[in-house]
Amino acid sequence: MRKLTPRSVLLGLAAPVGALVFAAVVSAIILAVTGHAPTDAVDAMARAAERPRTLVNAVNSATYYYLAAVAVAIGFRMKLFNIGVDGQYRLAALLSAALAGAAFMEQLPSFLRITVTIVVAMLVGAAWAGLAALLKVTRGVSEVISTIMLNAVATYLVSYLNRPERLAVSTAGSNNIGTPKITEGGQVAGFTVEGSSSKLFGLIFLAAAVGVLYWFVLSRTRFGFELKATGLSESAAVASGVNVKKMVVLSMLLSGAVAGLVGMPQLLGSSYSYSLDFPAGLGFIGIAVALLGRNHPIGMAIAALLWGFLANTANSFDTSGIPREIVDIMQGVIVLSVVVAYELVRRYRVRAEQHAVGGALGRTKTLEEVSS
Amino acid sequence: MSTEPPAAVELTGITKRFPGVIANSDVNITVRAGTVHAIVGENGAGKSTLMKILYGMQPPDEGTIAVNGAPVSFGSPADAIRAGIGMVHQHFMLADNLTVLENVVLGSEPRKGVALDFAAARAKIRDISDAYGLGVHPDRLVDDLGVGERQRVEILKVLYRGARVLILDEPTAVLVPQEVDELFGNLRELKAEGLTILFISHKLDEVLSVADDITVIRRGTTVASVSPSDVTARELAELMVGSALPVPELRDSTVTAKPVLTVKNLTVTGADGRLVLDDISFTIHAGEVLGIAGVEGNGQAELVEALMGIHAPNAGRVTLGDRAGNQRDITRASTRHRREAGMGYIPEDRHRQGVLLEASLWENRVLGHQTRPPNNRGPLLDRKGAKADTRRIVSEYDVRTPSIEVNASALSGGNQQKLIVGREMSGRPVVLLASHPTRGVDVGAQAAIWDHIRRARAQELAVLLISADLDELIGMSDTLAVILRGRFVAEYDPRTVTPEQLGSAMTGAGKEG
Numbered sequence: 001m002r003k004l005t006p007r008s009v010l011l012g013l014a015a016p017v018g019a020l021v022f023a024a025v026v027s028a029i030i031l032a033v034t035g036h037a038p039t040d041a042v043d044a045m046a047r048a049a050e051r052p053r054t055l056v057n058a059v060n061s062a063t064y065y066y067l068a069a070v071a072v073a074i075g076f077r078m079k080l081f082n083i084g085v086d087g088q089y090r091l092a093a094l095l096s097a098a099l100a101g102a103a104f105m106e107q108l109p110s111f112l113r114i115t116v117t118i119v120v121a122m123l124v125g126a127a128w129a130g131l132a133a134l135l136k137v138t139r140g141v142s143e144v145i146s147t148i149m150l151n152a153v154a155t156y157l158v159s160y161l162n163r164p165e166r167l168a169v170s171t172a173g174s175n176n177i178g179t180p181k182i183t184e185g186g187q188v189a190g191f192t193v194e195g196s197s198s199k200l201f202g203l204i205f206l207a208a209a210v211g212v213l214y215w216f217v218l219s220r221t222r223f224g225f226e227l228k229a230t231g232l233s234e235s236a237a238v239a240s241g242v243n244v245k246k247m248v249v250l251s252m253l254l255s256g257a258v259a260g261l262v263g264m265p266q267l268l269g270s271s272y273s274y275s276l277d278f279p280a281g282l283g284f285i286g287i288a289v290a291l292l293g294r295n296h297p298i299g300m301a302i303a304a305l306l307w308g309f310l311a312n313t314a315n316s317f318d319t320s321g322i323p324r325e326i327v328d329i330m331q332g333v334i335v336l337s338v339v340v341a342y343e344l345v346r347r348y349r350v351r352a353e354q355h356a357v358g359g360a361l362g363r364t365k366t367l368e369e370v371s372s
Numbered sequence: 373m374s375t376e377p378p379a380a381v382e383l384t385g386i387t388k389r390f391p392g393v394i395a396n397s398d399v400n401i402t403v404r405a406g407t408v409h410a411i412v413g414e415n416g417a418g419k420s421t422l423m424k425i426l427y428g429m430q431p432p433d434e435g436t437i438a439v440n441g442a443p444v445s446f447g448s449p450a451d452a453i454r455a456g457i458g459m460v461h462q463h464f465m466l467a468d469n470l471t472v473l474e475n476v477v478l479g480s481e482p483r484k485g486v487a488l489d490f491a492a493a494r495a496k497i498r499d500i501s502d503a504y505g506l507g508v509h510p511d512r513l514v515d516d517l518g519v520g521e522r523q524r525v526e527i528l529k530v531l532y533r534g535a536r537v538l539i540l541d542e543p544t545a546v547l548v549p550q551e552v553d554e555l556f557g558n559l560r561e562l563k564a565e566g567l568t569i570l571f572i573s574h575k576l577d578e579v580l581s582v583a584d585d586i587t588v589i590r591r592g593t594t595v596a597s598v599s600p601s602d603v604t605a606r607e608l609a610e611l612m613v614g615s616a617l618p619v620p621e622l623r624d625s626t627v628t629a630k631p632v633l634t635v636k637n638l639t640v641t642g643a644d645g646r647l648v649l650d651d652i653s654f655t656i657h658a659g660e661v662l663g664i665a666g667v668e669g670n671g672q673a674e675l676v677e678a679l680m681g682i683h684a685p686n687a688g689r690v691t692l693g694d695r696a697g698n699q700r701d702i703t704r705a706s707t708r709h710r711r712e713a714g715m716g717y718i719p720e721d722r723h724r725q726g727v728l729l730e731a732s733l734w735e736n737r738v739l740g741h742q743t744r745p746p747n748n749r750g751p752l753l754d755r756k757g758a759k760a761d762t763r764r765i766v767s768e769y770d771v772r773t774p775s776i777e778v779n780a781s782a783l784s785g786g787n788q789q790k791l792i793v794g795r796e797m798s799g800r801p802v803v804l805l806a807s808h809p810t811r812g813v814d815v816g817a818q819a820a821i822w823d824h825i826r827r828a829r830a831q832e833l834a835v836l837l838i839s840a841d842l843d844e845l846i847g848m849s850d851t852l853a854v855i856l857r858g859r860f861v862a863e864y865d866p867r868t869v870t871p872e873q874l875g876s877a878m879t880g881a882g883k884e885g
Contacts, residue, residue: 221752222751225742233727235725238725239740241708242707353782
């Protein structure tokens with residue numbers, strides 16, 4: 001990451017802030033056109049923001065959005081599109097939930113039990129992503145296509161396994177089915193927030209740790225350098241001695257491992273079982289959050305919080321008579337406009353930098369100076 | 373002046389400022405109609421900015437442009453084209469899988485109602501081609517054309533759009549001597565038909581042979597307007613640089629008996645099964661420069677990539693000797709392994725293999741050297757060490773940049789090249805594979821790069837030098853080989869060979885060796 005100067009910070013903020021303002025304007029227009037008062041929406045959001053519960057839920061959502069975004073961003077950094085985070089985390093959540101809920105796990109001390117659950121989730125996610133990586137390096141199959149298809153395969157595999165005769169149990173008095181409930185020793189305790197009936201996920205620290213690790217590996221290690229180099233120019237990376245196939249496999253495995261974590265905060269902090277109503281589609285939200293946050297560890301955290309907040313205010317729109325779908329529209333417009341805005345800022349930055357370099361060319365050295 | 377016809381193009385007092393820098397200041401050029409007017413200057417002297425202004429890509433801050441005596445102001449290249457000014461870029465902008473005809477009409481398709489009128493376009497292309505002796509056939513696939521022919525297609529494209537003034541940006545950079553002669557024949561023909569040509573170059577012999585007038589640009593301003601009959605190439609070069617000039621030459625032989633890079637029967641097949649390298653063998657000793665002459669596309673790229681371990685050869689053996697003289701078979705070694713063993717690599721296409729355009733200069737310093745100090749500490753990057761060493765390269769190799777944090781894309785090609793050369797020469801390599809090491813760099817930097825290679829050679833560096841600049845090859849090599857269709861066809865002593873001899877061997881016209 002480059003040095004922070006007031007100018008670079010301003011430029012970095014220009015795109016996302018501009019996109020947000022633009023999305024707000026578009027949403028307001030849509031509300032006005034469909035006969036709703038945009039001010040009502042603002043009111044509803046403001047009221048939601050006053051409720052501690054909404055905020056806690058927003059941060060909780062942000063926790064798994066962030067993990068999904070990091071998983072996507074690892075691939076993005078080397079121009080590898082892991083669209084399969086969705087399938088990876090669902091399969092990982094199901095299998096690790098089944099393991100964590102199994103009776104024999106109760107023998108283990110709590111810490112070990114949680115660790116095993118999490119490690120298994122990472123392994124499952126990595127394995128599922130690894131399939132796409134293998135197809136890419138051995139057969140040249142585009143990871144975009146294979147991960148999308150693996151998402152569908154994961155969906156069917158999950159429905160097949162999540163049956164009472166296999167990994168699931170029926171819940172009494174409900175038509176929901178899911179894995180056996182993880183008993184208290186396997187749960188991760190949350191934090192109570194005053195005025196809120198829901199607790200803050202304990203695994204929020206896991207997300208933060210993943211973020212720090214992501215930053216460290218990418219910007220401080222040789223591996224991160226080679227990942228970036230491969231993303232910027234595969235041919236230059238090859239010429240500099242990077243084994244691109246190995247990088248593809250490694251980054252897909254890492255991406256899949258982080259994807260495996262996506263379901264953990266919810267599973268171990270709130271649901272305690274993988275059932276039909278386990279949150280779905282987080283992998284795709286992760287793509288949007290990674291885009292909005294520019295694959296930057298802090299940028300993605302802010303984007304995840306924003307996404308979490310928007311998603312959780314949708315409920316209060318219902319009570320104000322405003323269609324909650326406006327949130328989806330808003331998120332969609334943000335993603336589209338932010339992509340355009342980043343490109344505009346990027347071009348501006350390239351030009352500004354060339355001018356700066358031009359400024360340094362004021363003096364031409366004489367030949368004696370050059371060759372002496 | 374008053375009785376002469378108006379100048380085809382007259383630039384008066386052109387000034388262009390970018391924040392903090394003046395790219396052009398008070399440029400005055402008068403281009404007489406029906407002449408070849410050369411604009412010469414070092415890289416970064418402001419030639420490109422000036423041409424961008426003339427071609428409508430950037431507006432000048434001050435000054436006026438007049439075409440045929442009438443003042444004009446261009447908002448875009450489309451305006452320039454309308455005023456009869458066309459540009460042939462250095463890098464061809466042709467679609468390989470389309471025919472000449474399709475390429476030429478692309479963007480200005482002739483219509484008959486809603487349909488495309490290819491018949492009319494074909495006739496027009498034939499007319500233009502015949503009128504100026506371009507010899508371009510409209511129905512050939514661009515993919516099948518050689519470099520010289522492609523360039524003629526580019527010229528035709530511009531003429532097709534009605535240009536009367538042609539800007540040619542470094543047109544000879546990609547041509548061999550024989551093709552250059554053909555191009556100059558074409559230019560004379562165009563001139564005879566009353567067209568005006570602005571010829572940008574820094575190859576001074578060529579400028580002297582083809583231009584009617586020469587304008588020299590230095591540091592953004594016009595420093596001299598001369599007639600080719602009044603100056604020598606040396607004087608012209610000194611005007612460009614503003615001081616005395618270097619020549620590529622190796623003073624004394626430093627060749628030792630210690631083999632460093634030994635290649636035996638190297639054979640490489642291309643993706644289509646064709647032999648691209650056919651049984652190549654050579655040895656480069658410590659302190660020796662082996663120059664390879666050849667028309668581009670005769671296996672040079674494949675040779676270098678096979679030696680760097682980027683593409684595996686089909687047969688043959690490559691051995692690398694270290695400073696102590698121990699020989700190691702590296703035929704199957706990975707690129708990283710070879711780099712760590714002391715192979716430096718200056719690639720032919722720096723944007724493809726040499727730099728990460730969207731990464732900072734210091735990150736580019738790390739590129740290819742990420743496993744060696746001062747860039748790493750085990751698996752961690754040593755950012756401090758890398759940055760300090762980048763600063764050293766920037767000052768030793770005179771890379772013009774305000775900071776090592778800017779992206780490589782912000783630097784001019786010549787400065788990117790200096791950074792690459794500096795990087796590849798660091799860590800004392802035992803062998804350097806240099807493809808066109810001074811391509812696109814200015815005279816001063818060229819001298820500096822030669823100097824660095826010479827000095828490293830004196831300290832037992834073995835160099836494989838591939839270049840399109842025959843003077844550079846002859847001047848810098850201890851041994852010269854000519855490659856044609858993947859085979860070494862001739863070997864020359866650089867002390868006795870002439871560029872003409874090399875040129876004919878390169879095209880296969882000379883005697884087979």
